[in-house]
Amino acid sequence: MSRKIAIIGAGPSGCYLAQALLKLDKELEVDILDRLPVPYGLVRYGVAPDHQGTKAVTRQFARLFERQGVNFVGNLDICTGDHGGDISLAELRELYDVTVLATGLSRDRDLGVPGCDLDGVIGAGELTRHWNDHPDSHELTPPETGKRVVVVGNGNVAMDVLRILSKGAGDYEGSDFGPHHADHLAAAGIERIDVVGRSPAHLAKFDPVMVKEIAKAEGLAFRIGDLGLSEGEAEDPRLAALAHLEGASSESPRCEIHFHFGWAPVAFAGEGHVAEAHFARADGSETLELACDMAVTAVGFCDDGRLGREALVEGATDLESGRLAPGLYAAGWFRRGPRGTIPENRADSQAVAQAILDDLAGLPENGKPGRAALLERFDQLTDYEGWQRIDAAERAASEGAPGGRVRAKVRNRRDMLRLALNLMETTP
Numbered sequence: 001m002s003r004k005i006a007i008i009g010a011g012p013s014g015c016y017l018a019q020a021l022l023k024l025d026k027e028l029e030v031d032i033l034d035r036l037p038v039p040y041g042l043v044r045y046g047v048a049p050d051h052q053g054t055k056a057v058t059r060q061f062a063r064l065f066e067r068q069g070v071n072f073v074g075n076l077d078i079c080t081g082d083h084g085g086d087i088s089l090a091e092l093r094e095l096y097d098v099t100v101l102a103t104g105l106s107r108d109r110d111l112g113v114p115g116c117d118l119d120g121v122i123g124a125g126e127l128t129r130h131w132n133d134h135p136d137s138h139e140l141t142p143p144e145t146g147k148r149v150v151v152v153g154n155g156n157v158a159m160d161v162l163r164i165l166s167k168g169a170g171d172y173e174g175s176d177f178g179p180h181h182a183d184h185l186a187a188a189g190i191e192r193i194d195v196v197g198r199s200p201a202h203l204a205k206f207d208p209v210m211v212k213e214i215a216k217a218e219g220l221a222f223r224i225g226d227l228g229l230s231e232g233e234a235e236d237p238r239l240a241a242l243a244h245l246e247g248a249s250s251e252s253p254r255c256e257i258h259f260h261f262g263w264a265p266v267a268f269a270g271e272g273h274v275a276e277a278h279f280a281r282a283d284g285s286e287t288l289e290l291a292c293d294m295a296v297t298a299v300g301f302c303d304d305g306r307l308g309r310e311a312l313v314e315g316a317t318d319l320e321s322g323r324l325a326p327g328l329y330a331a332g333w334f335r336r337g338p339r340g341t342i343p344e345n346r347a348d349s350q351a352v353a354q355a356i357l358d359d360l361a362g363l364p365e366n367g368k369p370g371r372a373a374l375l376e377r378f379d380q381l382t383d384y385e386g387w388q389r390i391d392a393a394e395r396a397a398s399e400g401a402p403g404g405r406v407r408a409k410v411r412n413r414r415d416m417l418r419l420a421l422n423l424m425e426t427t428p
C-alpha cells in the first residue's frame with residue numbers, strides 16, 4: 001500500500017517538492033492541491049507577463065503530471081476551520097499520511113505609514129495579480145495609474161512594476177499581457193514614474209539585469225538622483241546598471257523615470273485619493289515629497305492568515321527541515337518567508353522531502369483514502385487534463401490575434417471551470 005501525500009499549493013515549491021519526493025520514493029501517491037482551478041501559483045500569477053522565459057519552468061513541472069503520476073486537484077480551498085474554504089486543514093490531514101503547506105505568502109506587506117489606505121495606494125502583489133489576470137482580480141476595477149506614479153521599493157518586483165508601467169503599447173509582443181491592460185496603460189499616458197528605495201543604490205535589492213532591461217523600451221528618460229554612496233562603492237554592478245540606464249535616455253521622452261535612493265517612506269497624503277508620497281532620510285535630515293496619482297508599494301509579502309501560519313510556525317517541531325507537527329510540513333515561501341526566486345525553492349523542497357521520508361520510515365501504513373475521498377465529496381474539482389484544456393484554449397485564442405501575444409488568459413473562475421470540467425456553455 002502506498003503512502004498518500006497531499007501538497008497544498010501548486011506553485012514552484014509544491015512542484016519541486018513532488019519532484020523530490022518521487023525521486024526518493026517512486027511508490028508514493030502524491031496529490032498537489034490548489035484553491036485555483038489551474039496550477040503553478042506565482043509562475044502564472046506573479047512573474048511578469050513579459051518574462052515568458054521564466055514562466056517556461058512550467059514545462060519542467062508538467063512532467064510531474066504527464067509522466068510521473070502526480071495528481072493535480074484544483075478548485076479546492078483549504079483553510080483553518082474559522083476561515084471558510086471548502087475543507088479544513090484538520091479534515092484534510094485525516095485523509096492523507098502527510099500534508100504539506102506550500103501555499104506561499106500572497107498578501108502585500110503593509111508599509112505601516114499613514115495614508116496606506118487611501119485610494120490609489122496599491123500593493124505590487126495586487127497589481128501584478130491584476131496584470132496577470134488572476135481570477136480573484138476579475139471583478140475588481142482596473143487600477144488607474146494617472147500620469148504620475150510612485151513605486152516604493154527597489155527589489156526585483158519593484159523593477160517588474162516599473163518595467164510594465166513604462167513600456168509602450170507595442171512592447172508586449174511575445175508576452176501574455178492582455179491587450180486590455182496594455183490599452184488601459186496606453187490611454188493613461190504615464191508621464192513620470194518615481195522609484196524610491198530605502199537603501200543606498202549599492203545595497204538595493206534589484207538584480208542589475210532587471211534594471212538594464214528597462215532601457216529596452218523606447219521613449220524613456222532616466223534621472224538617477226543621489227545614489228547615497230560613500231567613497232569606494234563606485235564599482236558595484238547595480239551602479240553600472242543605473243549608469244547604463246542614464247546613457248540610454250531618449251532625448252524626447254514620453255515618460256521620465258526618476259530613481260531615488262536612501263529615502264524611507266513616511267506617509268501618503270491626499271483627500272480620499274493619494275496625491276503625494278512623503279519620504280525622509282533615515283537620520284531625519286531631509287524630506288522628499290513627490291506628487292502622484294498612484295503609489296505602488298513593493299516592499300514584500302506576508303501571510304493571508306487563512307491557514308493559521310503564525311501559530312503553526314511558532315509551534316513548529318523543526319521548521320528548518322519543514323516539520324510543523326507530526327504528519328504536517330511546510331515548504332517554500334510559506335516555510336521560510338517571502339524571499340528567493342523560483343529555483344531557490346528547489347533546495348528547500350529537497351530538504352523537506354528528505355524529512356518527510358525519514359519520518360515515514362518509522363510509521364506503520366494505515367490505508368488513508370487520499371484523493372478518492374475528495375472526489376467523493378466534491379464534484380467541481382479540476383484535474384490536470386482540465387488545465388490542459390484551459391491551456392489549449394488560451395493558446396488558441398491568441399493565435400492570429402493582433403498584438404502577438406503567446407496566450408490570451410481565461411480571466412474568470414466560471415469560464416475556467418466550464419473548460420476544465422468540460423461543461424456546456426453557461427449563460428453569463
Ligand SMILES: Cc1cc2nc3c(=O)[nH]c(=O)nc-3n(C[C@H](O)[C@H](O)[C@H](O)COP(=O)(O)OP(=O)(O)OC[C@H]3O[C@@H](n4cnc5c(N)ncnc54)[C@H](O)[C@@H]3O)c2cc1C
Nearest residue numbers: 009011012013034035041042046078103104332333341342
Ligand atoms: C510579483 C512577483 C514576481 C516574481 N517574479 C519572479 C521572477 O521573475 N523570477 C523568479 O525566479 N521568481 C519570481 N518571484 C518569486 C517566485 O514567484 C517565488 O519564489 C515562488 O513563487 C514561491 O513559490 P511557492 O510555491 O512557495 O508559492 P506560490 O508560487 O505563491 O504558490 C502557492 C500556491 O498555493 C495556492 N494556495 C494558497 N492558499 C491556498 C489555500 N488556502 N488552499 C489551497 N491552495 C492555496 C496558491 O493558489 C498558489 O498556487 C516573483 C514573486 C512575485 C510575488
